């Protein structure tokens with residue numbers, strides 16, 4: 026047995042089977058490359074699902090972690106933490122938000138957003154405003170509040186009773202939101218681009234229209250940017266592509282560039298409802314995670330970084346569109362920046378395995394949608410390499 030198989034066995038014997046795992050163990054990473062336990066190299070087009078936006082073990086992040094690890098790992102939020110305050114300052118300087126609450130994951134960030142939205146109206150004396158409108162096919166995480174918010178039945182199955190107060194409407198359908206809004210609506214929660222739902226983009230005006238509708242109805246607008254933030258779409262935050270600002274935004278994944286950290290950012294008007302005793306997280310905003318995130322943030326906001334990402338994204342989608350033209354089993358290529366998808370008219374079959382065999386990691390959602398979310402530092406040459414494998418694999422799948 027090689028080392029991969031040893032680790033696979035160990036996992037199967039001891040770890041909960043909440044993931045369908047590929048039979049390799051990844052043990053090392055550098056830039057866009059990762060290596061398995063048998064020493065095989067892969068070019069990573071998955072990025073730990075939109076986490077490793079800077080590639081693996083970015084030197085600035087590693088150095089910040091090393092330095093912080095030798096200085097202070099954790100203290101309670103009963104005290105001030107400099108790296109937390111500096112990170113919040115960066116996030117607010119570069120976004121619509123005035124204040125930030127830190128936690129450890131995307132689902133926690135969404136729990137915080139749900140609580141804040143409800144508490145805001147409670148404090149205003151509008152106690153009947155508790156309902157949150159969310160989208161069909163959305164994904165907001167796996168805790169009870171977040172699965173209740175997510176508009177996918179398969180996430181709910183077997184976990185009743187769900188948290189009450191959610192209404193699901195079709196994504197990218199402004200009339201559907203208009204119909205659902207009422208004096209009971211406290212917020213509309215939406216991913217600017219649905220990631221897990223299939224890389225679904227809204228029309229250019231959709232988020233702007235949502236903002237207008239929410240303002241008119243006196244409801245809050247919450248953007249879940251857990252998957253889309255930090256350069257993924259060629260902008261720091263995806264909402265910048267659509268000219269609409271929310272009242273609350275949730276973040277995680279690439280915020281720590283590989284270290285677990287989540288955040289919920291909001292305007293002062295709304296965040297003032299979070300007073301001592303309303304919400305907390307022991308590890309939220311700890312020195313280690315914040316130092317890593319701060320170092321990562323400096324790279325995301327370096328002159329030219331996001332522009333380069335957008336250019337790479339344009340190149341990648343153009344290459345995918347060439348495949349779309351050549352293979353009739355490709356239904357659609359879509360996406361923005363380096364959040365891209367190729368939907369097939371049939372299950373993707375062995376494409377993911379073919380890519381793995383040839384040393385490329387790609388992700389497949391809903392059986393027929395290949396999702397490409399590489400580190401933002403991916404090169405054209407690496408993209409060309411993947412395109413070549415995809416072409417061969419599509420050719421094998423395509424009926425003669």
Ligand SMILES: Cc1ncc(COP(=O)(O)O)c(C=O)c1O
Pocket residue numbers: 074129130131132133135164165166167216220221249250251252277278
């Ligand atoms: C849009 C969105 N929100 C929330 C989450 C949940 O994040 P986490 O797994 O860190 O809890 C995800 C994870 O994929 C996501 O894509």
